[in-house]
Each structure stands twice: as C-alpha cells, then as structure tokens.
Amino acid sequence: MSTDVLVLNRNFYAIHITNWRRALSLLYLDHARVVDEEYHTYNFSDWRELSNLIKDHPAGFVHTPTFKIAIPDVIALRAYDQVPAAEIKFTRRNIYEHYGYHCCYCGKKFQTKDLNLEHIVPSSRGGQSTWNNVVTSCIPCNIKKGDCLPHEAGMKLLIEPSRPRWKGAQSLVLPTFIKFKASWQKFIDNVYWDSEIEE
Numbered sequence: 044m045s046t047d048v049l050v051l052n053r054n055f056y057a058i059h060i061t062n063w064r065r066a067l068s069l070l071y072l073d074h075a076r077v078v079d080e081e082y083h084t085y086n087f088s089d090w091r092e093l094s095n096l097i098k099d100h101p102a103g104f105v106h107t108p109t110f111k112i113a114i115p116d117v118i119a120l121r122a123y124d125q126v127p128a129a130e131i132k133f134t135r136r137n138i139y140e141h142y143g144y145h146c147c148y149c150g151k152k153f154q155t156k157d158l159n160l161e162h163i164v165p166s167s168r169g170g171q172s173t174w175n176n177v178v179t180s181c182i183p184c185n186i187k188k189g190d191c192l193p194h195e196a197g198m199k200l201l202i203e204p205s206r207p208r209w210k211g212a213q214s215l216v217l218p219t220f221i222k223f224k225a226s227w228q229k230f231i232d233n234v235y236w237d238s239e240i241e242e
C-alpha cells in the first residue's frame with residue numbers, strides 16, 4: 044500500500060501529494076491537520092491518540108520508541124501555501140475561493156454544496172459572466188433575488204464583486220506513477236470545479 048499523502052489547502056482543495064515523512068512533520072509542527080473520510084480534522088496529539096485505537100490501517104504506522112502513529116491518507120494545511128503566480132482563471136473553484144465561501148448578499152459562510160454562482164445583472168438581462176458580475180450566493184439569497192437587480196429585490200451586496208489578487212490555487216496534477224487512493228477521490232474530483240466558465 045502506498046504511503047503517499049494527499050495535501051489539501053485550508054479550504055480542502057487538493058493541491059499536491061507528499062510523502063509520509065513530510066506529512067507527519069507538517070502535522071507535528073501544527074502546519075497541517077489530518078483529514079478523515081468524514082472531513083473531521085485532527086491535530087498531532089489527537090491523531091496520535093487515535094492511532095493507538097486503530098488496529099488496521101491501510102497505509103500503516105510509524106513506530107517510535109514511545110508511540111505509534113498512523114500514516115494519514117489526507118492532510119489539510121492550516122494556511123495557504125504559496126503557489127506559482129498565474130492568471131487567475133474564471134472557474135467555479137476560484138470564484139468560491141475568492142469570496143472565501145461566503146454568500147456575497149447575506150455575508151454568511153457556507154459549505155460548497157450550499158453555495159452557487161449568482162449574476163448580479165442577470166444573464167437574461169445581458170449580465171456577463173465576469174469577475175465584476177458574478178459572485179457567490181447562498182441558495183435562499185439566490186432565490187430571493189431571482190431575475191432582479193439587487194435593489195429591485197430589496198437586497199444589497201455585503202461583499203462587493205472584485206477581481207482576485209491572490210495567486211490562484213493550481214489544479215492538482217497527479218503524476219502517473221502515483222497510486223490513486225480511493226480515500227482521495229472526494230478531494231480531487233476537479234472537473235466540475237476547475238473548468239473555465241465561458242464569458
């Protein structure tokens with residue numbers, strides 16, 4: 044079984060793959076947390092404690108003189124890591140990241156499944172799919188706004204549309220020699236998220 048570890052950024056977006064040594068060191072230094080299949084996260088001491096209770100672990104354990112620790116499948120970084128500068132593509136993923144998974148109308152933070160993209164000037168009224176006209180919105184705000192302009196629906200944008208200035212997260216490119224783990228699947232299903240939205 045492979046001991047490669049999938050690395051996510053703090054929004055649980057897969058950014059690269061590392062080896063177990065690096066993963067455990069990131070965990071130990073509290074730069075990363077272990078992520079399980081239910082999206083629970085564990086710091087080093089929690090994970091070490093849990094490792095004592097696990098009997099079977101596909102990726103195996105690392106034994107030290109005083110404790111054993113399971114090799115995680117997936118870790119999430121606690122801060123953004125630096126990624127190469129690139130023109131930030133107008134993708135669903137980047138739009139969600141840009142607004143920090145907030146609804147731009149009510150300002151609350153949501154899970155990805157409870158957010159969608161919202162044209163400020165509706166497409167039916169000539170609104171373009173651009174950074175300046177598309178924001179993230181929760182479903183209730185989206186329904187409330189419908190095909191209106193914000194003021195027509197009695198709504199106000201709490202977060203104004205803008206172009207991102209941060210360096211966009213790269214898509215994960217899986218090297219072909221890496222053995223794909225089933226537990227990674229939910230984190231690297233990028234087709235929907237990373238395809239460019241037509242302007």
Ligand SMILES: [Zn+2]
Pocket residue numbers: 146147148149150151180181182183184185
């Ligand atoms: Zn909302």
